[in-house]
Amino acid sequence: MKRKFKYDPEDLESLLLNKRFDELYPEEKEFVLRHMDSAEEYASMRKTLLSIVEQPDSGPAIRPRSSTKRKLMREFEDEKTATWQVWLNGIFLPFNRRPVLSYATLAVILIVGGLFFFNQSDTDKVMLAENKEQPKEEQQEADKTDDLEKNLEPADNSSEEPENELPSAETEEELEEELPSVDESETIQSTQKEEIEINEDVKEDAVMDLQVAEATNKTTKDMETPADSEISNERKVTAAESEPSQSTEELAESIQPQIVREEVADEKLTVTETNTDSFMMDDQMGNMYEQTTMQSQDIVVGKEARLEVEPTSMSKASFLLQNLHTSM
């Protein structure tokens, strides 16, 4: 029967360190003698091993220099900072450390900054667009008032380009909204007719007065010296501008845009009363009444403005018309 050894050859070290040859068990001796020639060799090896193991250090243990630790701790700090500064070292540290990362970081910052800037400008544009929406309505209203003011200019201009004064599709709709409905317009027409009949007499009187005034002016002009004429012109100007202008300005300031538009609409109607020629034509045209009234209104306003003080704004015209009403 083959004997089984308890120890492996690798365990010889422990045997050598712990047991003398005579202290070994028989199987241990057998095991040792398989790897060694004799008991003497075992004893010799044991002594050598013990002398090595028990060997006191040939000198005091070397102590690492304190400067080595300081250096290492500094390196640790550098490495620690380098890890989080690696992406920003191009910004905060000189470029010569990691130029690729530095330029990459700079590029990223520029791109992000650019995107941010353009986004900001887009929002500004949107805000501008939003702001423009509000003025657009006001602009349309202003355009409408401008158109009306243009119509206040002398009738010669309006007669030259009558087609241009026709309202566009958009303004037509707006005007339709502003204009009264059919029933209302019928009642208005009837009342207007009555008023026209009454006012015809007044108009004729006014024309007569104007003619008389012109005749008197001519006679006074002939009698006046140049200096007197200048003074009189000044007086006319002041007389024409002082009271009415003050009142018109006050009206313009006090009246809100919406109200102004309403007044303009009223003025359109009232102004038509003053122009008898065009008004008669409008009266006879029946179905075309609404469209022609628009034209006739504009023309009449222009005439009325020219006859009076050539007002530059609708408010002045309205003032004059109000005066006309009160006088009637």
Next chain:
Amino acid sequence: MSLFNKKYRTLTDEQLMELVAEKDKQAFSELYDRYSTALVNYFFRMLWKDREKSEDFMHDLFTKLIQKPHLYQSGRNFKTWLYSIANNMCKNEYRKQEVRKNTVNMDTPNAMGEDGSEAIRSMDRKDFDKELELALAELDEKKRAVFEMRFHEDLSIKEISEALECSEGTVKSRIFYTIKFLNGKLKHFEKAVNAILLIICSMLY
């Protein structure tokens, strides 16, 4: 501050190394305090007792820990990992200094000469150490590394096997053959050894 130090002292090497990987300065300091002396002595013995070189090697080893802490695999024994790095550094240095090694061997006095005199036989402990050093210098790098780890760094067989990435049997075998080799080289110190053993025994008992 002392509170923090106390906390770090209670941590294991592996825990400290994980903290080092997270850039914990105190953990690194603690690891350095634990292993710097042992490593510098290991390098000192392995690298021909060159003080400057051993300092440099120890510094390089800790620099590797700083720069590449991710190389440490959690769960592995830190000590064996550290010594495996140290051993690899020594192997590289042996390759570099192969010529020098040969020169050292050539310069080695024939202590085992057949004409060994009584003067040599009666060498004291200091001389024995010197002879031992010369004998170890003749060992191949694997056996020497095992010897140093086993008898100077007090690593267990298992730890050495992990550090050198070989089986425990291989480590034991290398130890045995190293002892046998040294026994042959230091046989003429038998008297001195006997004297030393007597001194040790008298001190122990």
